[in-house]
Amino acid sequence: MGRRDAPLPEAVDLAIIGGGVMGLATAYELSKRAPERRICVIEGSYLVSGASGRNGGGVRSQWGDAGNVAIMRESLAICRGLAQTLNINLWFRRGGYLFLARSDASAARLARNIAVHRSVGAPTEQLTAREAKELVPELDVSNVRAATFNSEDGVVFPWPFVWGYASEASARGVAIRTHTRVTGLGEARHAGHDGYDLTLHTGESLWARRVLNATGAWSPVLNEMLGIDLPNRPHRHEIISTEPLKPFLDPLVVDLDSGLYFSQSTRGEIVTGVTMHDVPGGEDDRVNLGTSLEFLERMAANLTAVLPLARALHPVRQWSGPYDISPTATPSSVALLDTPTSSRCVASRVMDS
Amino acid sequence: MMAPAVGRLLAAYLHDGTRHPMLERWRPERFALGQSQRREDMIIG
Numbered sequence: 001m002g003r004r005d006a007p008l009p010e011a012v013d014l015a016i017i018g019g020g021v022m023g024l025a026t027a028y029e030l031s032k033r034a035p036e037r038r039i040c041v042i043e044g045s046y047l048v049s050g051a052s053g054r055n056g057g058g059v060r061s062q063w064g065d066a067g068n069v070a071i072m073r074e075s076l077a078i079c080r081g082l083a084q085t086l087n088i089n090l091w092f093r094r095g096g097y098l099f100l101a102r103s104d105a106s107a108a109r110l111a112r113n114i115a116v117h118r119s120v121g122a123p124t125e126q127l128t129a130r131e132a133k134e135l136v137p138e139l140d141v142s143n144v145r146a147a148t149f150n151s152e153d154g155v156v157f158p159w160p161f162v163w164g165y166a167s168e169a170s171a172r173g174v175a176i177r178t179h180t181r182v183t184g185l186g187e188a189r190h191a192g193h194d195g196y197d198l199t200l201h202t203g204e205s206l207w208a209r210r211v212l213n214a215t216g217a218w219s220p221v222l223n224e225m226l227g228i229d230l231p232n233r234p235h236r237h238e239i240i241s242t243e244p245l246k247p248f249l250d251p252l253v254v255d256l257d258s259g260l261y262f263s264q265s266t267r268g269e270i271v272t273g274v275t276m277h278d279v280p281g282g283e284d285d286r287v288n289l290g291t292s293l294e295f296l297e298r299m300a301a302n303l304t305a306v307l308p309l310a311r312a313l314h315p316v317r318q319w320s321g322p323y324d325i326s327p328t329a330t331p332s333s334v335a336l337l338d339t340p341t342s343s344r345c346v347a348s349r350v351m352d353s
Numbered sequence: 354m355m356a357p358a359v360g361r362l363l364a365a366y367l368h369d370g371t372r373h374p375m376l377e378r379w380r381p382e383r384f385a386l387g388q389s390q391r392r393e394d395m396i397i398g
Contacts, residue, residue, distance in 0.1 A: 014367060025360025026367075033368040052356075056398065059354045064395040067375050074358035082357065109394070156354065165360075210367065230381055237398050254397050261397050273398040327384065328392045 001166045002047050002176035008206055009175065011190055012038040015198055015208035017182050017222060019043025020052035021158065023214030024165035024176075031172035040175040040208075041166075042182060042200070044218075048162045051216050054289075054321025056239055056263065056271055058252055060097045060153035061122045064113055070120045076152055086164030090156050091266055095250035097153035098127075098135055100144050100306070106256040107146035114148060124150040135251060140308055155252050155263050180204075185211070185225040217287050217322035234287045234322040236279045238295040242313040244268030253306070260302040270313060274299045291318045 002019055014030065016023040019041050027041050043049075059079055061072040083090045101107040110126070117124040127135075129144035141147075170176055184199030190207040199205045213222045217234035249264035259275025276295055279288075296318065303310045365371040 021354065021356040022360065025356045026363045029360045029364030030367050033364055055354075057354070058397075062395065063393060065391055065393050067378060068355075068393060071355050071358050071375055074361075075355055078357040078361070079354075113395070158354070161354070161356070212363070212367075231384055239398070256397075259397055275398060323396070325396075 001163065001170055002041070002043060002178040004177070004179040006175055006177045008040055008042075008177055008204065009038055011207045012040050012175075012209070014039045014210045014212060015196070015206065016041045016212040016214050017198075018050070018212075018214035018216065018218070019047050019162070019166070019176060019178060020050045020214060020216060021161045021165065022052070022216065023212065024162055024169055026212060026214065027174045027176075028165045028169040028172070031169050031174050035172060039169075039173075040177065040206070041169070042180055042198070043176070043178045044181040044215075046178055047166055047176075048159045050218070051321045051323070052162050053159055054239070054319060055158055055237075056252075056261065056273060057156045057158045058097070058153075058261070058263070059092075059156055060150065060252075061117065062097050062099060062113065062124060062148065062150050062153060064109070064116065066116050066120050069117055069122055073120065073122055073152075076154070079154070079156065082161075082164070086160075086168050088160045088164035088167070090160045090164065092154055092156045093250075093266070094152065094154040095252065095263075096149055096151040097254065098132060098251040099148045099254045099256055100132060100139075100141070101146045102143045102255065102257045104145065109256065110146050110148045117150070122150060123152060124148050136249060136253060138248060138307060138309055139253070140306060149251065153252070157266070182222065185222055187226075217324040219324065220285065230326070232324055232326045233285050235325045236276075236288050236290075236320050237273060237323055238276065238291055238299075238318065238320040239271065239273040240296070240299065240315045240318045241265065241269040241271045242310070243316050245270065245309075245313070255302060255306050258302040260299070260306060262303060262307065269316065270303075270307075270310065272299060272303055274302050287322045289320050289322070291320055 061069050063069050101110050114124050127147040129141040132147040133141045181201040183201045188197035195209040196211050213219050245268050252263035254261045262272035362373040
């Protein structure tokens with residue numbers, strides 16, 4: 001897998017910056033299709049140090065956009081066989097996702113989403129409050145107006161995804177360098193080809209014909225080196241895990257009105273978070289991995305309202321991770337810099353906006 | 354977690370130029386060109 005002293009070639013066909021699940025999945029998939037390509041992955045810290053190691057591990061098709069639902073159904077299909085493919089236990093638990101709506105507006109969103117999901121074949125079911133309680137008897141559903149459930153959704157332990165992809169990519173010849181920051185990125189020609197020079201904090205440098213900026217919420221730093229200004233910004237999300245309980249909770253439960261979600265890990269912990277629109281310390285555009293008492297208070301108030309038994313639980317660990325959010329909350333494939341010409345084109349068009 | 358599927362899409366593009374419709378939708382020019390796109394409103398947590 002990745003090492004801080006992994007040798008890097010002087011020139012590669014593709015340099016992937018960012019050793020999270022996105023970068024490593026791409027490295028693995030490309031190394032399978034094109035074993036002759038020289039590929040390297042450069043991670044500024046350790047594998048799973050970024051958002052890939054800080055999330056709740058949810059894998060769901062219950063989104064609001066049909067394209068996102070379709071992509072997530074593909075991800076779920078891949079996940080079903082990925083443990084065997086990567087030869088690692090991903091702790092994929094297919095307990096489904098249960099969404100609860102406590103307002104008319106949220107109930108309308110769920111009803112609209114069911115139509116979207118069914119249009120692309122996702123088997124999302126509309127449930128009553130009583131049916132939701134039959135799925136999870138410990139819930140307080142007294143104010144629930146509507147619910148949806150998709151049994152295909154589930155939860156994974158996200159770290160083995162990163163390790164599994166890294167291990168298999170490495171076995172196929174991908175160089176994975178950890179603890180190495182890219183401090184310079186600029187256009188350069190090499191052996192008659194357009195491409196990019198990468199300067200590393202170690203004093204090393206290499207040339208890449210293509211660059212994939214897979215650093216997520218940290219991506220504006222690299223984009224800036226090429227004069228690209230995209231409107232994606234980091235948004236801090238906090239999460240806690242509690243002391244363990246005897247297993248009782250199969251689905252991941254979401255309270256749509258508050259943005260609360262919770263699941264039970266294989267160790268029995270309740271893993272939970274809640275939407276914070278006004279993130280404490282989140283005023284600037286930099287990634288902030290702090291935690292806050294405000295989150296703990298909001299999470300506890302919402303969790304105990306939906307899951308009353310949580311009143312007796314103590315948090316054991318609290319951490320945060322960044323979402324990489326665009327104005328439409330959809331990804332940008334600008335991260336893929338085909339050639340300097342295309343990156344300049346993107347840069348000028350975006351910056352002129 | 355979209356990465357398993359999106360990793361395949363990106364790898365296919367890098368390998369032979371195959372562009373999945375979602376990669377087209379995610380092109381950053383949409384911000385500069387003012388193309389309207391439905392906001393994904395099911396982001397949780």
